[in-house]
Amino acid sequence: MKSAHKSLGSLLLAVALVVSLAGAPQDDPRAEIVNLRKYTHPNFTRVVLDIGKLREYTFGELRDPGRIYIDVLQAKLNPILQGQSYPVKAEYVSQIRISQKTTSTVRLVVDVEFSRIQSYRVYHLFDPFRLVVDIYPHGGQGQVPAQSQTPAQTPTPAGKPPQPGDRIHPAVKRQVDPNDPNFNGTSLARQLGLGVRTIVIDPGHGGPRPGTIGKSGLQEKEVNLGVALALRKLLREKAGLDAILTRESDVDVTLEDRTVIANQKRADLFVSIHSNAHRDRKRGGVETFFLNVSPDPSVVELAAAENATSTKNIGEMKSILQKIVQNSKVQESRELAEMIQRNLVKALSQDLPSIKNLGVKGGPFWVLIGGEMPSVLVEISHLSNAREEAKLRTKKYQELAAQGIYDGIVEYIRSLGKG
Numbered sequence: 001m002k003s004a005h006k007s008l009g010s011l012l013l014a015v016a017l018v019v020s021l022a023g024a025p026q027d028d029p030r031a032e033i034v035n036l037r038k039y040t041h042p043n044f045t046r047v048v049l050d051i052g053k054l055r056e057y058t059f060g061e062l063r064d065p066g067r068i069y070i071d072v073l074q075a076k077l078n079p080i081l082q083g084q085s086y087p088v089k090a091e092y093v094s095q096i097r098i099s100q101k102t103t104s105t106v107r108l109v110v111d112v113e114f115s116r117i118q119s120y121r122v123y124h125l126f127d128p129f130r131l132v133v134d135i136y137p138h139g140g141q142g143q144v145p146a147q148s149q150t151p152a153q154t155p156t157p158a159g160k161p162p163q164p165g166d167r168i169h170p171a172v173k174r175q176v177d178p179n180d181p182n183f184n185g186t187s188l189a190r191q192l193g194l195g196v197r198t199i200v201i202d203p204g205h206g207g208p209r210p211g212t213i214g215k216s217g218l219q220e221k222e223v224n225l226g227v228a229l230a231l232r233k234l235l236r237e238k239a240g241l242d243a244i245l246t247r248e249s250d251v252d253v254t255l256e257d258r259t260v261i262a263n264q265k266r267a268d269l270f271v272s273i274h275s276n277a278h279r280d281r282k283r284g285g286v287e288t289f290f291l292n293v294s295p296d297p298s299v300v301e302l303a304a305a306e307n308a309t310s311t312k313n314i315g316e317m318k319s320i321l322q323k324i325v326q327n328s329k330v331q332e333s334r335e336l337a338e339m340i341q342r343n344l345v346k347a348l349s350q351d352l353p354s355i356k357n358l359g360v361k362g363g364p365f366w367v368l369i370g371g372e373m374p375s376v377l378v379e380i381s382h383l384s385n386a387r388e389e390a391k392l393r394t395k396k397y398q399e400l401a402a403q404g405i406y407d408g409i410v411e412y413i414r415s416l417g418k419g
């Protein structure tokens, strides 16, 4: 408990994130804050402050009584929100308050019981610009392991050993081969005796956000949904797993809501499905990502597109991302990514023998932030490549993609039993 307190304190020192201000309006330079959202769950509480415009902010802690505060500079509160408080039914958070602290500063306060909190994170997302506060109580399922919270720790994405708090714990009693004729195909997870039961599948984009668009007009959001629906069917019917989609139709879901869904459903795995785009229309192939800070400029470019933000914003996020990456299930996510990647390439090559394996990479993808389970983002093929776009349009190719991702997930579940 002591170390958790200490880490909260030193996290605070590392704060004061400064975002450069881009072209403030002439008249009133303040961004108007009109919306606050909160999500409560036994495992964590998330508060989202919709700001709309890029603004500097600072945050810190106050004691007696315990509070986490976030000050948004050059901001004004819509009168509807002024002095509002929002009760929270949790032992570790009692309420959220918001007020205009000075003429140009809006303060958000979360009243907390520090002794009941394991950790918290404050970070921002773009388009529209918004701040997110995640608070994790002690003893919550899927919580961030205490030892990975120390900010001074150097990130070791590749070598992090499994933590005691990890949810997926191999406790296998016997191995079952899903290809075994005696396998009845309804309860792979149960027969393996493993912790993986629930998988959240996230079809990227949706509604007014089409994602990338191919030359012939095929929209990424349609392809992603088609593959996700086929994957859900396979996971449910062939493996007896609980598969949930973040969207089942052409609707918009914010990036942070997608992981909220995964956390609230207590998902064991999170798979975000996308179709790729590249300036070089000759480039094609399959690549799979896990959350990491990547120095590779081509990945930064792709992440900017998937995050609906600019590459400049990605650079500014780097320091805060480094902290988040330490708290993520990087090693598990990388293994899951590798198995999905290999099986996906194999499946797609049945219909497109020349499909390229572009490998597994770390990347700063917002949708992978905040998930408490191994999380990956799959770029099934390139919509920017005419040949792959033509394939992506077909049900056959979409079903092969689903089959490949499914095979990767099953291989991952089975690998847990071999630990």
Ligand SMILES: [Zn+2]
Residues within 6 Å of the ligand: 204, 205, 211, 212, 220, 273, 274, 275, 306
């Ligand atoms: Zn996408």
